[in-house]
Every structure is written in structure tokens, then in C-alpha cells.
Amino acid sequence: xxxxxxxxxxxxxxxxxxxPVILFIGKFFRPSFPHEGKLTTYECGELPEGSAYVMFNNxxxxxxxxxxxxxxxxxxxxxxxxxxxxxIDIGGSVAFQVFALAFAFLGVLFVGLVYEWxxxxxxxxxxxxxxxxxxxxxxxxxx
Amino acid sequence: MTLVDLFVAFCFVLGAVAAFFTAFHPNILYGAIxxxxxxxxxxxxxxxxxxxxxxxxxxxxxxxxILIVILFAVMMSEDIYKRRFFxxxxxxxxxxxxxxxxxxxxxxxxxxADWSDVTKxxxxxxxxxxxxxxxxxxALVFQYVVVVLLSGLIGAVIIARPAVKMKQxxxxxxxxxxx
Amino acid sequence: xxxxxFLSGLNQLLGTGIPMAxxxxxxxxxxxxxxxxxxxxxxxxLERKVAADFQERxxxxxxxxxxxxxxxxxxxKMFLKEDSISKNADRWIYNFAPSLVLAGSFGAFAVIxxxxxxxxxxxxxxxxxAMALGSLVSLGVLLGAWSSDNKWSLIGGMRGAAQIVSYxxxxxxxxxxxxxxxxxxxxxxxxxxxxxxxxGGVGHFWNVFHNPxxxxxxxxYFTAALAECNRTPFDLPEAESELVSGFxxxxxxxxxxxxxxxxxxxxxxxxxxxxxxxxxxxHVPFFDLQSLNIGLSVGELDxxxxxxxxxxxxxxxxxxxxxxxxxMWLRWTLPRLRVDQxxxxxxxxxxxxxxxxxxxxxxxxxxxxGRSILQxxxxxxxxx
Numbered sequence: 173x174x175x176x177x178x179x180x181x182x183x184x185x186x187x188x189x190x191x192p193v194i195l196f197i198g199k200f201f202r203p204s205f206p207h208e209g210k211l212t213t214y215e216c217g218e219l220p221e222g223s224a225y226v227m228f229n230n231x232x233x234x235x236x237x238x239x240x241x242x243x244x245x246x247x248x249x250x251x252x253x254x255x256x257x258x259x260i261d262i263g264g265s266v267a268f269q270v271f272a273l274a275f276a277f278l279g280v281l282f283v284g285l286v287y288e289w290x291x292x293x294x295x296x297x298x299x300x301x302x303x304x305x306x307x308x309x310x311x312x313x314x315x
Numbered sequence: 316m317t318l319v320d321l322f323v324a325f326c327f328v329l330g331a332v333a334a335f336f337t338a339f340h341p342n343i344l345y346g347a348i349x350x351x352x353x354x355x356x357x358x359x360x361x362x363x364x365x366x367x368x369x370x371x372x373x374x375x376x377x378x379x380x381i382l383i384v385i386l387f388a389v390m391m392s393e394d395i396y397k398r399r400f401f402x403x404x405x406x407x408x409x410x411x412x413x414x415x416x417x418x419x420x421x422x423x424x425x426x427x428a429d430w431s432d433v434t435k436x437x438x439x440x441x442x443x444x445x446x447x448x449x450x451x452x453x454a455l456v457f458q459y460v461v462v463v464l465l466s467g468l469i470g471a472v473i474i475a476r477p478a479v480k481m482k483q484x485x486x487x488x489x490x491x492x493x494x
Numbered sequence: 495x496x497x498x499x500f501l502s503g504l505n506q507l508l509g510t511g512i513p514m515a516x517x518x519x520x521x522x523x524x525x526x527x528x529x530x531x532x533x534x535x536x537x538x539x540l541e542r543k544v545a546a547d548f549q550e551r552x553x554x555x556x557x558x559x560x561x562x563x564x565x566x567x568x569x570x571k572m573f574l575k576e577d578s579i580s581k582n583a584d585r586w587i588y589n590f591a592p593s594l595v596l597a598g599s600f601g602a603f604a605v606i607x608x609x610x611x612x613x614x615x616x617x618x619x620x621x622x623x624a625m626a627l628g629s630l631v632s633l634g635v636l637l638g639a640w641s642s643d644n645k646w647s648l649i650g651g652m653r654g655a656a657q658i659v660s661y662x663x664x665x666x667x668x669x670x671x672x673x674x675x676x677x678x679x680x681x682x683x684x685x686x687x688x689x690x691x692x693x694g695g696v697g698h699f700w701n702v703f704h705n706p707x708x709x710x711x712x713x714x715y716f717t718a719a720l721a722e723c724n725r726t727p728f729d730l731p732e733a734e735s736e737l738v739s740g741f742x743x744x745x746x747x748x749x750x751x752x753x754x755x756x757x758x759x760x761x762x763x764x765x766x767x768x769x770x771x772x773x774x775x776x777h778v779p780f781f782d783l784q785s786l787n788i789g790l791s792v793g794e795l796d797x798x799x800x801x802x803x804x805x806x807x808x809x810x811x812x813x814x815x816x817x818x819x820x821x822m823w824l825r826w827t828l829p830r831l832r833v834d835q836x837x838x839x840x841x842x843x844x845x846x847x848x849x850x851x852x853x854x855x856x857x858x859x860x861x862x863x864g865r866s867i868l869q870x871x872x873x874x875x876x877x878x
Contacts, residue, residue: 173438177362179518179615180604186522187600191592210578213644228391236387237471239659240380241464246666247372251446257677280461284468293472294841296834304484371626379629440618
């Protein structure tokens with residue numbers, strides 16, 4: 173198995189060193205005439221205004237957190253669903269056990285998704301009427 | 316000194332150097348990015364020990380998930396380049412104590428473990444064994460994990476909610492209705 | 495038999511003593527430098543020709559016959575272009591980001607089963623490994639966008655990271671359903687099980703026709719893969735009309751060439767994975783290519799696997815080409831989705847649908863013991 177990993181690693185390493193190598197070789201062929209205009213940030217021909225590091229809405233962060241939870245779920249479901257076929261061949265109750273555990277796992281997080289949907293947390297754009305409705309359902313959920 | 320030994324040594328060095336940068340680099344974004352090196356090194360060590368599934372899971376969950384969350388958090392913090400945290404010796408005392416305690420615990424576990432079958436020439440795939448463990452002896456832990464995930468999800472979502480009052484929204488609606 | 499074993503058989507034939515490490519590097523070089531990169535470059539030409547066709551014009555036809563050497567000329571141009579980096583760009587991260595993106599795209603070619611005998615490495619965790627490397631791409635996009643000191647890049651990069659990361663979930667769920675009905679993560683196994691059903695054989699024909707849930711899952715996989723590669727209708731991160739060029743605005747010349755290459759490599763990669771796990775890889779209906787026996791041999795090495803491999807690679811690449819063509823077709827047909835429509839599509843449509851498809855596929859597998867519609871039909875008709 174280590175041999176297989178070595179093979180896979182050689183692919184990744186080759187791909188990762190490709191950009192620096194290509195750019196390095198190109199350095200001998202490329203012209204280099206740095207000029208003020210070329211070195212400023214591109215903003216459709218105007219001079220760049222303000223800092224480039226804009227403040228972001230926190231919905232990006234929310235999407236990342238929700239993704240993280242579902243990602244862990246998928247990663248944990250892989251080994252369990254892998255043996256679903258094998259469990260079916262073994263017998264009825266083992267298959268049911270695997271099925272029930274895997275889908276209890278899935279179901280709990282699905283309930284989480286439904287909760288977020290209802291309280292409007294996974295909406296990207298929130299207009300006032302929607303937000304009012306969501307605020308109501310949030311307060312009801314908090315009780 | 317086989318190729319595998321060299322690889323593991325490289326992973327150790329990479330992990331240590333990256334962790335050093337994460338902890339001590341003055342620019343917090345560089346610290347977050349050097350975490351990539353540390354996490355990938357750990358994945359490499361898992362692979363070298365024959366835990367194939369765990370190595371890939373490390374890449375998916377840590378590098379593809381947790382690191383993205385950390386980077387988003389760092390990139391969204393206001394004036395992240397201007398913030399300075401504790402200055403002087405106070406910056407190092409408490410983390411040093413905590414790190415020392417954790418190091419002692421990990422060293423004890425590591426030195427007391429049975430490493431005899433690490434140098435096996437051929438490892439077996441582990442994903443199936445993990446699966447049977449998760450639905451067998453560790454089924455309760457498996458379900459517990461999902462409850463913890465759910466609580467994390469809901470907690471994050473509640474914390475990230477904007478703080479608006481019902482009255483504010485009502486006023487906004489009537490104002491937009493009048494326009 | 496993996497490519498390494500095939501090459502080591504060749505090694506024994508030729509009588510040299512080159513160690514296996516060299517063979518693994520050789521297989522990486524062959525697949526990446528001689529397949530993925532040229533085909534990726536060719537896709538840039540193909541894209542322009544296909545676009546021209548849809549827009550009723552001719553497209554590149556000057557360089558070489560039918561303009562076929564256009565991508566070559568483009569590559570040389572990009573290679574020789576001046577590399578102007580803006581003053582305030584973050585050098586280290588700027589240089590590091592394309593490596594991440596390319597490592598994510600090309601690294602996963604290690605597990606693509608081109609034929610029954612030729613696969614870079616038949617890892618037991620094949621598809622899972624491919625997914626793990628795909629998650630590096632989102633990191634590369636985000637870091638590349640942040641390091642170029644440009645607000646529009648940053649917005650494009652953030653949106654890109656949010657999009658790639660959200661659509662990994664329906665992607666993962668669709669792949670999970672394939673694993674549920676197949677019981678293996680190894681790409682070779684997944685394709686081998688999609689043979690034409692025969693009495694006593696394990697084949698259950700292509701996974702996309704296995705059961706109705708898998709059929710829908712194929713389209714979910716395809717849609718999620720489009721979003722992962724930042725292709726229209728999901729190409730907001732590089733929205734040409736909104737953000738100049740999105741996250742790769744500040745990358746010029748060869749650096750941009752590397753990003754464009756990685757985008758096409760991603761498209762080809764997802765098309766390869768989709769052909770392998772849904773469309774049956776190297777299998778053709780009605781006939782089992784592995785039973786083809788030519789009877790040629792050179793010394794001790796039997797040459798019929800080679801001939802079979804050539805046919806299998808042809809079949810596989812044909813399916814990949816069809817999918818890549820559909821991806822390009824969609825690009826020049828559909829308008830771009832807005833950011834909130836994109837997120838809604840993922841979280842409110844694709845994820846619930848793929849959840850239920852996963853449950854449906856599992857129930858089907860349980861009820862019919864993993865048999866596909868075709869196998870059930872065969873049993874009903876008394877064929878076996």
C-alpha cells in the first residue's frame with residue numbers, strides 16, 4: 173500500500189512543482205520592463221481607490237461553518253456506507269443496523285438543515301419581510 | 316534509511332516548522348496559511364503509517380474545511396494587519412504553560428504505545444475496518460458525534476445572526492411599503 | 495494491474511533493473527505531462543471552436559490545419575509574456591496559490607482508471623482520495639485572490655471559495671450513493687462492476703442506469719462538478735462582465751495560463767470521474783472488452799491486454815469527450831446564475847434532493863440486494 177501511496181504522491185508532487193519550474197524557466201525568456209502603470213492594481217483603468225481588503229458580510233463565514241459540519245458528516249459516512257453491500261450479504265439484521273445508524277446520522281443533520289432553512293440562516297439575500305418572518309420563527313424556536 | 320523513513324522525517328520537519336510559523340509569525344494570515352503545511356504533514360504521517368482513509372479524511376476535513384473556516388475568519392476580521400495582541404512576555408507565558416502540559420501528555424501516550432507493527436512491509440486498507448468499528452463497538456460514539464456536530468452547527472448559526480429587533484423590521488417594512 | 499505493474503512487466507521484458515520509484519515518477523510524468531496538460535491545452539482550442547460553432551462563426555483557423563496549433567501558439571505566447579506583479583501583492587502566497595490549484599487538479603489523475611490495466615495507482619480509497627484533492631482547489635482560489643491586491647479579485651475569490659466549498663456536499667453525497675450500491679471506493683472496482691450483466695458475473699451495467707435514484711444523482715453530480723470547476727452557469731468567481739476577470743485578474747501571462755490549465759484539467763478530471771463511476775468507464779454495452787483475445791505475444795509478455803487497453807482507453811476517452819463537450823455546450827448556452835440563486839440551488843435544492851436519493855439508493859440496494867434495473871429485467875425475462 174505504501175507503494176501505491178508513493179505513486180499517488182509522485183503525481184501530487186509533480187503537479188505542485190510544475191508552476192515554479194515553468195515560471196523559473198520562463199524567467200530567462202521573458203522581458204522585464206517594470207513601469208509604474210503596470211505595477212498598480214487593475215481597476216478598469218482608474219486609479220485604485222481605498223484598501224483592497226474589503227469588509228465581508230458574515231454570510232460567507234456562515235456558509236463555511238455549515239459546509240464544515242456537512243463535510244465531516246460525509247467523511248464519516250464513507251466508511252459506513254462502504255460496507256452496506258457487505259452487510260446486506262451477511263444478513264437482514266446487520267444490514268438494518270448499518271442502514272439505521274447511517275441514516276440516523278444523516279437525518280440528524282438534515283434536521284439541522286431544515287432548522288436553518290426555516291429560520292432563514294442559509295438565505296443569501298434577506299429582504300425585510302422575509303427577515304421578519306424568520307425572526308418570528310427564530311423566537312419561536314428559542315422558546 | 317529507506318525512502319519511507321526519509322518521507323516521515325520530512326513530514327516531521329515540515330509539520331514542526333509550519334507549526335512554529337503558525338504560532339510565532341507576526342502576520343496572522345501567514346500563520347493561518349502555514350497551518351496548511353502542518354496539516355498536510357500530519358496527513359503524510361497518517362499515510363506512512365498505513366492509515367489511508369484517515370490521511371484522505373484529514374485532507375478533506377482539515378485542509379478543505381477547517382482551514383477554509385480559519386482563513387475566512389482571518390480575512391473577514393477588520394484591520395487584521397493592524398491588530399497587535401498581547402505584547403511582551405505575557406504573550407508567551409500562558410501558552411507556554413498550556414503547550415508544556417499538552418506536550419507532556421502526548422509524550423507519555425506516544426512513548427507508552429506499542430509501535431512494533433509500524434514497520435510492517437504491507438498494510439491493509441483500513442476503511443472497511445473503520446466502518447465496522449463505527450457501526451459495531453463505537454456506534455454510540457458515532458451517534459454522539461453527530462449530535463455534537465448538530466450542536467456546533469446550530470450554535471454557529473445562532474451566534475452569527477444579526478441582532479435586529481422586531482420593531483426595526485416592522486418600521487422597515489412599512490417604510491418600503493409606503494414608497 | 496496498475497500502470498506501475500504494467501511498466502514493470504515491460505521492465506522485466508527489457509531486462510533492466512530500474513527501481514519502482516522511477517516507474518512511479520514515470521507514470522506521473524506520462525499521465526500529467528503527456529495526457530492532462532496537452533489535453534487541457536487542446537481544450538482551450540476546442541472551447542473556441544465550439545463557441546464559434548454555437549455563435550455561427552469560424553473560430554481560430556489560421557495557425558496550423560484547421561487552427562489546431564492555436565493552443566500551442568497561445569502557450570508560447572503566455573510563456574513569453576512579461577510577468578508584471580503589482581507592487582502590493584503578497585509575493586509568497588501569490589507564488590504558492592497556483593501550485594495548490596494544480597496539485598489539486600492533476601494530483602487526482604493518479605486514480606483515474608483509463609483501462610482495466612492502466613490506472614496510475616489503484617488506491618483502495620480511490621474516489622475519496624480524488625475528493626480530498628479537490629478540496630485543495632478551493633484553498634488555492636481563495637489564497638490567489640487574497641494575495642493579488644485587488645478588491646475585485648478578493649470578491650471573486652471569496653465567492654469562488656464559498657461556491658466550491660458549498661457544492662462539495664452534493665458532490666460528496668452523489669459519490670456516496672455510488673459507493674452504497676457498489677460497496678467499494680476503489681476506482682478500478684467501481685468500473686469493473688459496471689460490466690454488462692451476464693449469468694454468473696458481477697456486472698450490473700452502468701451505474702447511471704442502476705436505479706432511478708442513481709439517474710438523478712448523475713445529474714446532481716454533473717451540476718455540482720460544473721460548480722466546482724467554476725464553469726458557466728456557475729462562473730461567478732471569474733465573471734467576465736462583472737469582476738473583470740474575478741479571482742485571476744492580477745495573474746497575467748503564464749500564471750494565468752496555469753489557472754486556465756487547472757480549470758480545464760478540473761473539467762476533464764470531473765468528466766473522467768463521472769464517466770468512471772456513473773457511465774461505466776471502459777465498458778461498452780453488450781460486449782465485454784476484457785474477453786477479447788488476440789493471441790499475439792512478444793516473448794513472455796502477452797500482448798492482448800495491450801490491445802484491450804487501447805480499445806478501453808478509446809471508449810473511456812470517448813465518454814469523457816462527450817461530457818466535456820456538454821460542459822462547453824452549457825457554457826455558451828446558459829446565462830450566469832446570481833450569487834444568491836447559486837447558493838439557494840445548492841443548499842435548498844441539490845442537498846435535500848441528494849439526501850433523499852442517497853436514502854433511495856440504499857433502500858433499493860437493500861430491497862433488491864444490489865441488483866440493477868437491467869439485472870432485474872433479465873431475471874424477469876428469464877435470461878438468467
